[in-house]
């Protein structure tokens with residue numbers, strides 16, 4: 001799969017989510033500034049079939065970085081997409097990397 005340039009890192013706020021469209025997919029991108037890490041998961045929340053994950057709240061579950069959906073507070077791992085609230089749900093996780101001030105996403 002190819003890497004897609006999704007723009008300058010400066011357009012992404014820290015400790016918040018942003019939504020980008022890559023092909024037909026909406027992707028929620030998060031920058032955890034303290035850890036200097038980027039995460040990207042599908043924006044679509046399977047629990048209620050809403051495009052809301054990019055507006056989620058960042059948190060931590062026993063050392064795993066998570067996003068908490070803003071509607072019903074379901075908790076998802078940013079590392080592998082696992083849902084801690086209900087294991088039947090899972091988010092697709094995208095590889096994301098920074099290079100030369102630009103952000104790249106794998107797949108779409």
Ligand code: FES
Nearest residue numbers: 048069071072074
């Ligand atoms: S829509 Fe996200 S937890 Fe319900």
